[in-house]
Amino acid sequence: MNVLEVSGVHKQFGGLVALDDVNFQVRKGSVTAVIGPNGAGKTTFFNLITGVYQPDRGDIRLEGKPLVGLRPDQVAMLGIARTFQNIRLFADLPVLDNVLVAMHGRLSARIPGILLGRRQIRQEERRAIGEAYWLLEYMGLAPYANEIAKNLPYGTQRRLEIARALATHPKLLLLDEPAAGMSPRETRELTEMIHRLREDFGLTVVLIEHDMKLVMNISEHILVLDYGRAIAEGPPEEIRNNPRVIEAYLGRGAVSGA
Numbered sequence: 001m002n003v004l005e006v007s008g009v010h011k012q013f014g015g016l017v018a019l020d021d022v023n024f025q026v027r028k029g030s031v032t033a034v035i036g037p038n039g040a041g042k043t044t045f046f047n048l049i050t051g052v053y054q055p056d057r058g059d060i061r062l063e064g065k066p067l068v069g070l071r072p073d074q075v076a077m078l079g080i081a082r083t084f085q086n087i088r089l090f091a092d093l094p095v096l097d098n099v100l101v102a103m104h105g106r107l108s109a110r111i112p113g114i115l116l117g118r119r120q121i122r123q124e125e126r127r128a129i130g131e132a133y134w135l136l137e138y139m140g141l142a143p144y145a146n147e148i149a150k151n152l153p154y155g156t157q158r159r160l161e162i163a164r165a166l167a168t169h170p171k172l173l174l175l176d177e178p179a180a181g182m183s184p185r186e187t188r189e190l191t192e193m194i195h196r197l198r199e200d201f202g203l204t205v206v207l208i209e210h211d212m213k214l215v216m217n218i219s220e221h222i223l224v225l226d227y228g229r230a231i232a233e234g235p236p237e238e239i240r241n242n243p244r245v246i247e248a249y250l251g252r253g254a255v256s257g258a
């Protein structure tokens with residue numbers, strides 16, 4: 001079963017075609033990578049899925065529900081969470097609060113505050129704090145719960161971003177260059193963590209990544225974009241040996257370390 005279905009999605013910025021009639025399906029519970037050279041349209045693709053941009057034409061569906069026309073907060077409510085290439089945290093807030101804020105959107109939508117008595121609000125808060133601690137524990141972040149986010153090492157901030165995404169209880173998790181700036185050890189841990197997320201939560205993951213070792217290790221399926229066009233799609237071993245992909249991307253040294 002497909003969680004995400006993208007059909008004929010096209011996006012132009014003035015004269016620049018950022019995505020050219022892209023089709024893409026993501027199977028439930030899979031890990032899929034979107035790769036390609038700089039400027040190929042990868043982040044634009046995430047921005048279209050998450051409602052940051054609207055496509056000029058085409059259709060995007062999450063479990064059959066149309067996403068085109070929805071705002072980012074509406075897309076998030078339907079079950080898509082993402083992280084960003086440039087980390088976006090509440091830098092001056094403690095780690096725990098960063099997760100609680102992310103959780104808030106989901107909780108307040110589920111139970112309008114006006115319907116709750118003070119005792120119930122306290123119960124909800126206690127439950128939210130319990131869940132936030134659980135998530136921090138799960139992500140190996142519990143020791144940092146009271147640290148200010150901006151003081152964490154870079155790789156740990158990336159993990160916190162993922163914890164914030166998980167706090168929204170997504171069906172589909174989009175990770176934009178999750179290994180950027182990570183040490184080889186942090187990247188190995190990230191690989192294990194993505195595997196665990198899929199096993200423990202049945203989560204579907206789509207990631208944009210330039211670290212080909214990570215991509216080839218973790219993905220079942222890879223979509224390759226070049227100048228906004230989908231030039232190849234398939235399992236890692238097929239993509240690795242695809243002459244068009246080698247020419248457009250892998251041959252340019254992107255496989256170094258793979």
Ligand SMILES: Nc1ncnc2c1ncn2[C@@H]1O[C@H](COP(=O)(O)OP(=O)(O)OP(=O)(O)O)[C@@H](O)[C@H]1O
Nearest residue numbers: 013016018036037038039040041042043044045085
């Ligand atoms: N808001 C925008 N306005 C104008 N052009 C844009 C906008 N967003 C993206 N672009 C252009 O669209 C093209 C695709 O950009 P995008 O960021 O999606 O590429 P990418 O594959 O994610 O690249 P990278 O690997 O460097 O992050 C680029 O030429 C970029 O300059």
